[in-house]
Amino acid sequence: MGEGGGQLLRYSIALSALTGEPIQVYNIRAKRSNPGLRPQHMTAIKLIAKMVDADVRGLKVGSMSVTFIPKSKVRGGRYELNIGTAGSISLVLQATLPAAIFATDTVHLKLVGGTAVKWSPPIQYLQHVLRPLLRKFGVNFDILVLRHGFYPRGGGLVEVTVNPVKVLRNASFPEWSVIKEIGGTSYCANLPEHVAIRQRMAAESLLKARGFNVRKITVETKVPALDKGSCIVLWAVTNTGILGSDALGERGKPAEVVGREAADKLIKELNTKAGVDKHALDNLLIYASLAMGESVITSSELTSHAATVIELCKLTIGSKFNVMRVENRVKVTCRGAGLTP
Numbered sequence: 001m002g003e004g005g006g007q008l009l010r011y012s013i014a015l016s017a018l019t020g021e022p023i024q025v026y027n028i029r030a031k032r033s034n035p036g037l038r039p040q041h042m043t044a045i046k047l048i049a050k051m052v053d054a055d056v057r058g059l060k061v062g063s064m065s066v067t068f069i070p071k072s073k074v075r076g077g078r079y080e081l082n083i084g085t086a087g088s089i090s091l092v093l094q095a096t097l098p099a100a101i102f103a104t105d106t107v108h109l110k111l112v113g114g115t116a117v118k119w120s121p122p123i124q125y126l127q128h129v130l131r132p133l134l135r136k137f138g139v140n141f142d143i144l145v146l147r148h149g150f151y152p153r154g155g156g157l158v159e160v161t162v163n164p165v166k167v168l169r170n171a172s173f174p175e176w177s178v179i180k181e182i183g184g185t186s187y188c189a190n191l192p193e194h195v196a197i198r199q200r201m202a203a204e205s206l207l208k209a210r211g212f213n214v215r216k217i218t219v220e221t222k223v224p225a226l227d228k229g230s231c232i233v234l235w236a237v238t239n240t241g242i243l244g245s246d247a248l249g250e251r252g253k254p255a256e257v258v259g260r261e262a263a264d265k266l267i268k269e270l271n272t273k274a275g276v277d278k279h280a281l282d283n284l285l286i287y288a289s290l291a292m293g294e295s296v297i298t299s300s301e302l303t304s305h306a307a308t309v310i311e312l313c314k315l316t317i318g319s320k321f322n323v324m325r326v327e328n329r330v331k332v333t334c335r336g337a338g339l340t341p
Contacts, residue, residue, distance in 0.1 A: 006040070011312055012316070052075070101140075106164065172295060182234070281299035285334065
């Protein structure tokens, strides 16, 4: 169904845990060159399984089918998970958070893995973009980064505290008319200080050249990490929402290119006048589906991930969607299921 990848699997398991309904996911990642479960996909399932005392079948590398049978409501408490590689902590949280917010008590997570790796949002994107956006739905959680994790070893250490809710409220992110501020963070680990500084300068230069005022991009040059790495995360706070972007440093990729890449992504998002960026939309849709009432979200585009989440939520919890193209952006209206614990 849809993009048929890891996000579909993670969200399916989260919704099963929330509703108490057993679920079977099959043809997992069938369209990929290395189909079936990979280690990074299994970690989130293991964590959610602990929270609902689930019976899980087919949980092994390469498996094309997983059956998940929850045995209890989502329980609060302390949970620890070591991904064991540079697998993304952000993607584990993407799966775990929708379930954790409906737990019987506060959920404390201690996660070890990657905090800034390819194909996933850096942990600072969750802190500065997703967290304040989710607050509008009534989601309340804190993220503390104790150590960063880059490829190949990962080893990042993140502590997350999730406060439970009784019901999520609807939220809207219409087109923006005023940019309140543009900020960001540029950082590096086990690399010369000038790497983070050059990333920031390149991003600021391009943003200013395109007519955008930058309030402050902080620079961190001594972040604790096992491996070398660098990253820059940018965000624009508007009168209706927040738009974010990021870029990851790589061997042989000049710091100036990294900074300009992040700035260029943010500029393209801002030029659509949308309330949130396309990756935020991917993440917000499940909360709109769970919320009480009607939410309206505008974004630059409807990604294959977002389209898949819509079909999954319609199928599993009965939420209703309407998607419209408006000029150079997309407008998604969602009538949520009003789920309660």
